[in-house]
Amino acid sequence: MIIDSHIHIGKWSEVFFNYTSTVEQAIYVMKSSGVDAAVCMPTDSTSNHELFAQTIDNRDFKFYYMAWINPMDPELDKFLENNINRISLFKIHPSLQKRRITDPSFVKYLALAESRRIPVVVHCGRWQEIASYKFCLEVSVMFPGIPLILAHMGGDQPGLIMECAIEIARNRYNNVYLGTESVREFYFVNNAVKIVGADKVIFGSDYNLGLPSMYIPLIESLDIPATDKEQIFSGNILRLISNRS
Ligand SMILES: [Zn+2]
Numbered sequence: 001m002i003i004d005s006h007i008h009i010g011k012w013s014e015v016f017f018n019y020t021s022t023v024e025q026a027i028y029v030m031k032s033s034g035v036d037a038a039v040c041m042p043t044d045s046t047s048n049h050e051l052f053a054q055t056i057d058n059r060d061f062k063f064y065y066m067a068w069i070n071p072m073d074p075e076l077d078k079f080l081e082n083n084i085n086r087i088s089l090f091k092i093h094p095s096l097q098k099r100r101i102t103d104p105s106f107v108k109y110l111a112l113a114e115s116r117r118i119p120v121v122v123h124c125g126r127w128q129e130i131a132s133y134k135f136c137l138e139v140s141v142m143f144p145g146i147p148l149i150l151a152h153m154g155g156d157q158p159g160l161i162m163e164c165a166i167e168i169a170r171n172r173y174n175n176v177y178l179g180t181e182s183v184r185e186f187y188f189v190n191n192a193v194k195i196v197g198a199d200k201v202i203f204g205s206d207y208n209l210g211l212p213s214m215y216i217p218l219i220e221s222l223d224i225p226a227t228d229k230e231q232i233f234s235g236n237i238l239r240l241i242s243n244r245s
Pocket of ligand 1: 006008181206
């Protein structure tokens with residue numbers, strides 16, 4: 001079974017030239033790539049409310065919903081209050097929000113995630129002043145009850161990926177996971193998986209920017225047992241989603 005644990009649906013702002021994709025397009029791409037279910041979140045110009053309404057009870061495909069946590073969104077608190085029991089994960093994007101995950105404006109959402117054991121996916125990128133994996137590791141110490149999934153395996157760059165994996169293993173961050181979305185360098189993915197363990201790695205494509213069929217072969221190519229690949233493709237995310245309260 002394959003779950004794509006990181007997909008976007010909707011309209012992007014100028015960051016991606018107002019590029020827009022629909023739920024129907026996402027379902028077509030997921031199904032034709034052999035994906036059985038997907039964790040979906042909006043893009044930066046589509047609201048939680050709008051995407052949630054179109055996906056949560058979709059009859060054609062199984063979607064888990066990931067709420068986009070923008071502290072400046074005036075509708076966010078109401079959306080969370082109304083739908084918290086059906087929200088599977090939170091997503092925080094420090095680069096687009098232009099603030100670190102350690103910013104005080106995120107604290108109440110992190111506290112909510114911890115109280116309900118809601119996993120939080122955090123964009124980690126090359127912009128080290130704002131989106132370094134190191135700030136996520138700080139949050140993991142402050143909120144040890146949150147399963148934290150570091151997107152792009154901690155930085156979307158082999159040097160950052162390796163550094164992050166070593167740090168996680170060395171300091172035993174038990175509640176920290178690595179998401180594989182949009183990472184291409186298979187040799188380093190393989191090394192990082194060996195360092196942190198396959199039970200800490202979660203498959204994602206970053207659709208509508210990437211395609212699942214671009215990244216499924218990368219997981220299949222890993223030099224690990226088939227049972228470990230199964231964990232990466234679906235076992236780990238299902239365990240985290242079912243643990244939430
Ligand atoms: Zn993404």
